[in-house]
Amino acid sequence: MTFTATSAPVASTRDWWPAMKLGFGGHCPACGEGQMFRKFLKVNDCCPACGEELHHHRADDAPPYFTILVVAHIVGAAMLFVEERNDAIDLWIHVLVWPTLTLALVFWLLPRFKGALIAYQWALRMHGFETVPPKVLSVVKPL
Ligand SMILES: [Zn+2]
Numbered sequence: 001m002t003f004t005a006t007s008a009p010v011a012s013t014r015d016w017w018p019a020m021k022l023g024f025g026g027h028c029p030a031c032g033e034g035q036m037f038r039k040f041l042k043v044n045d046c047c048p049a050c051g052e053e054l055h056h057h058r059a060d061d062a063p064p065y066f067t068i069l070v071v072a073h074i075v076g077a078a079m080l081f082v083e084e085r086n087d088a089i090d091l092w093i094h095v096l097v098w099p100t101l102t103l104a105l106v107f108w109l110l111p112r113f114k115g116a117l118i119a120y121q122w123a124l125r126m127h128g129f130e131t132v133p134p135k136v137l138s139v140v141k142p143l
Pocket of ligand 1 (some may be wrong): 048
């Protein structure tokens with residue numbers, strides 16, 4: 001009796017760009033109908049519309065990293081631009097505007113980056129998002 005591994009059928013490819021756009025909007029990358037998040041950053045275990053499993057994601061620290069990268073460049077550049085153009089602005093306006101703008105951008109971008117990243121992982125079949133069953137051992141009878 002010989003055991004050999006048979007390969008499962010090759011899964012169809014998933015287009016990562018439309019999936020990331022759906023994820024950026026907080027929608028399921030598989031169907032585009034269901035919501036990816038049940039709370040602010042809590043991902044649904046499965047899509048409520050199509051049942052696609054979403055709990056496999058490993059977003060980890062990437063969404064905060066990209067959020068900080070983008071927000072720091074926007075707010076930092078805006079602060080420098082305003083300061084260079086008009087240094088007569090009162091300090092209390094700076095204290096009010098920049099933290100408010102920073103928090104608004106962070107709360108807007110963070111779930112979007114997380115959704116896009118999870119959709120990217122889904123499109124590339126990373127971390128359990130593959131739908132192809134694992135290799136199955138089959139029994140080959142000797143001739
Ligand atoms: Zn879905």
